[in-house]
Amino acid sequence: xxxxxxxxxxxxxxxxxxxxxxxxxxxxxxxxxxxxxxxxxxxxxxxxxxxxxxxxxxxxxxxxxxxxxxxxxxxxxxxxxxxxxxx
Numbered sequence: 001x002x003x004x005x006x007x008x009x010x011x012x013x014x015x016x017x018x019x020x021x022x023x024x025x026x027x028x029x030x031x032x033x034x035x036x037x038x039x040x041x042x043x044x045x046x047x048x049x050x051x052x053x054x055x056x057x058x059x060x061x062x063x064x065x066x067x068x069x070x071x072x073x074x075x076x077x078x079x080x081x082x083x084x085x086x087x
Contacts, residue, residue: 026086033083036076043073 008016018026046052048061060068066077 029083029086033080036079040073040076040080043076 015023015026043052043054044057044061047054047057054070054073056068056070057073060066060073069077
């Protein structure tokens with residue numbers, strides 16, 4: 001049986017070269033971003049569906065301006081944005 005080499009992109013090679021502790025921190029931040037994204041999606045669905053009341057997020061939707069959303073939504077969005085710049 002032979003093994004196949006998986007092509008490694010520069011970004012993938014950078015991740016593979018990380019020390020174990022840094023890789024663990026990277027994984028935790030990605031998990032936190034995934035969780036924040038899931039929570040934000042649920043919040044928006046609840047508000048727009050009329051099952052949950054959040055005046056700020058409703059105003060953000062009505063005006064088409066995400067900067068009007070509630071503080072919790074802004075924090076979740078910040079966590080997700082930060083994960084996109086991990087290195």
